[in-house]
Amino acid sequence: MSKYLPQETFIVCSHQVNTSPGNILANPDLWNLSVVYKSEKKPLLTEADLLLKDDFECKSNWGQAVGWGFFWGGLITGLAIGLAVAFSVLTFGVGAIIIGVVATAVIGAGLTFALKSNATKCNPNLVEWKNPHPSVAFEGNKAVNLSSFMTCSVGPGILTPFIDEEEAKSAAKNVAFRNMGELGLTAVISGLFGFGVGLAAGSTGGLGSGLLAGGAEVGVGFVGAYLVYQPLAYLEGEGMQYLYSSDDGSTPYDKMLESRQEMSSPFTVDTPDDPYIGTAQTGASEKLLYHSYDKYRQNQNEKYIKEIMNLKGTRAEREARTAEIVAEMKKTRSGAQAVEAMKRKGSGKILPRVKTSNKGNKVINEHRAETNKGMKSEASKGFGGMAAVGLVLPLLVTPLSEWTFKVLADSYANQSGGGFTIAAKQN
Numbered sequence: 001m002s003k004y005l006p007q008e009t010f011i012v013c014s015h016q017v018n019t020s021p022g023n024i025l026a027n028p029d030l031w032n033l034s035v036v037y038k039s040e041k042k043p044l045l046t047e048a049d050l051l052l053k054d055d056f057e058c059k060s061n062w063g064q065a066v067g068w069g070f071f072w073g074g075l076i077t078g079l080a081i082g083l084a085v086a087f088s089v090l091t092f093g094v095g096a097i098i099i100g101v102v103a104t105a106v107i108g109a110g111l112t113f114a115l116k117s118n119a120t121k122c123n124p125n126l127v128e129w130k131n132p133h134p135s136v137a138f139e140g141n142k143a144v145n146l147s148s149f150m151t152c153s154v155g156p157g158i159l160t161p162f163i164d165e166e167e168a169k170s171a172a173k174n175v176a177f178r179n180m181g182e183l184g185l186t187a188v189i190s191g192l193f194g195f196g197v198g199l200a201a202g203s204t205g206g207l208g209s210g211l212l213a214g215g216a217e218v219g220v221g222f223v224g225a226y227l228v229y230q231p232l233a234y235l236e237g238e239g240m241q242y243l244y245s246s247d248d249g250s251t252p253y254d255k256m257l258e259s260r261q262e263m264s265s266p267f268t269v270d271t272p273d274d275p276y277i278g279t280a281q282t283g284a285s286e287k288l289l290y291h292s293y294d295k296y297r298q299n300q301n302e303k304y305i306k307e308i309m310n311l312k313g314t315r316a317e318r319e320a321r322t323a324e325i326v327a328e329m330k331k332t333r334s335g336a337q338a339v340e341a342m343k344r345k346g347s348g349k350i351l352p353r354v355k356t357s358n359k360g361n362k363v364i365n366e367h368r369a370e371t372n373k374g375m376k377s378e379a380s381k382g383f384g385g386m387a388a389v390g391l392v393l394p395l396l397v398t399p400l401s402e403w404t405f406k407v408l409a410d411s412y413a414n415q416s417g418g419g420f421t422i423a424a425k426q427n
Contacts, residue, residue, distance in 0.1 A: 003146045004133075005161055006042040008053070010168035011150070012175060013122075014260075014408050015157040016056040017183065019176040021168040022122075023053040024150075024161065046141035050126040050150065058120035059179040060154050066183055067190040074194030082202020120154050127151040130259050149256060149412070156263035158256045158405070160412035171411035178404040182397060189393050232289055233398040235296060240402040244409075253409035260405070291375045294332070298368050301335040304328065305342070305360040309352045322350060334367035 010021040026043040027050070130149050132142035150159040162168035245254050304325045311318040329335030338360040342350045350356060 003163075004136075004143055005045045005145060005148070005163070007045060007049075008042065009045065010162040010165060011052070011159050012162060012168060012171045012408060012411070013056050013058070013152065013157050013159045014175060014256075014405050015059045015152075015155040015179065016172065017059050017062055017176050017179045018057040019169075019173045021162065021165075021172040022056060022159075024049060025051045025053050027051045044138060045144050046138050047129040047132045047144055047148075048141040049144070050123065050128070052122045052126070055120060055122045058122075058154055058157070059183060061120050062183050063186050066187050070187045070191040071194035074191035074196075075198040076194075078195035078198025078200075079202040080198070082199045122152065122154075125153045126159075127153055127156075127263070131255065146415075147252075149252075149259075151259050151263065153263060156260055158260055158408070160252075160256070160408060162412075162415055164416055167411070167415045171408060171415075174407050174411065175404055178400060178407065182400050182404070185393050185397050185400065189397075192393075229394050232292060232395070235293065236395070236398040237402055239296060240399060240406075244402070244406045251409075252413040253406060256405070256409050256412075287378045288375060291371050291378070294334075295368065295371050295375075297332045298334050298364050298371065301329050301332060301338055302361060302364050304335070305338065305357050305364070308350060309354075309357045311352065326350070334364055337367070338363040 005024070007026045008023045011024050012021050016022075024045060026045055027048055128151055129142075129144050130151060131147050132144050133148075134142075136143045144161075146161065146163070149161065151157070152159060160171075162171060241257060245251075245257065249255075249258075308322055308325055311321055313321075326339050329339050339350070341359040341363045342356045344351055344356075
């Protein structure tokens with residue numbers, strides 16, 4: 001029998017940055033709350049109960065505020081340093097003090113705004129319960145249990161129920177600390193982007209030329225975000241989701257991910273908390289994107305080789321699937337060469353032998369080494385210091401975000417249980 005959820009069940013959101021779990025309440029406006037667990041005197045929850053006791057502090061709101069605050073702080077710092085270099089009007093010591101005071105004031109204003117607006121109004125944004133009980137209902141509303149979870153349009157977020165308080169607290173802390181780490185990356189990325197814009201504008205030595213230089217930096221930053229980092233971040237997310245997902249799509253992670261994807265838009269750039277690149281990095285970034293995709297396909301080809309070596313079924317079925325895999329591998333240079341290396345002399349067939357897979361993997365590894373060498377070469381051309389930091393940090397945001405989501409899914413799946421088993425009226 002199902003384990004049903006009582007009122008004030010703990011709940012953890014994938015986007016929260018506060019370290020405590022929330023609580024779910026029954027909604028008396030939508031049903032009479034007639035199904036009550038006697039010893040606790042708490043109504044059992046249904047799909048109609050989209051009501052939290054307290055709002056979460058959401059990384060979506062924090063990201064906006066922190067992003068803008070550090071962007072303007074970085075912009076003022078870069079502008080001041082650029083003007084100092086262009087006109088030699090500030091000594092290093094005095095200039096650094098003035099720049100630090102002004103930038104700190106701006107960042108402080110941004111964070112003050114964050115502190116006032118960091119709590120998202122959760123209840124109006126809750127969408128629905130997923131996986132309610134298919135047949136058990138209380139007063140016409142489907143019951144929810146430990147297999148159910150809630151969706152939120154902000155983020156979008158996924159909210160998972162917990163019965164045990166300690167498990168809920170542990171999950172909340174794990175999720176919150178990782179989300180705060182993501183906000184830290186946001187702050188640095190936004191500050192670097194603002195610094196680049198300010199430095200470009202200030203170091204040109206003239207108002208008109210400064211505005212043009214700053215505008216060019218902003219323009220390239222936006223275009224770079226769309227054409228380079230956003231597609232790359234999308235591929236990063238797809239790759240991590242592939243690693244975390246099960247083959248049959250039956251785990252809580254799979255179901256949570258499917259619900260999140262239904263509400264997600266893959267490409268969005270709107271504020272400084274999004275990743276940007278500068279005017280000096282566009283060429284190298286494009287080549288790095290190419291190499292990254294090539295490396296992704298090499299990893300795919302390696303998995304294809306493993307699949308060929310472990311195919312089951314009749315001979316005809318194995319040969320048909322091998323032909324499909326070979327056709328897919330030949331779409332890439334590394335895959336095509338690996339296929340040729342694995343073919344048996346004379347017959348041209350690929351047999352499931354250790355020697356065969358070793359030949360294919362050797363080719364893949366050679367291409368991977370070539371790709372790694374190319375990536376190092378491109379990264380060394382004009383990328384150093386803050387430019388290197390600005391390049392690398394955005395590539396960490398998506399993996400960290402996906403890891404946080406997986407941590408929540410694992411906590412949700414591995415909780416010890418709880419809930420109440422009752423004899424409920426069937427539809």
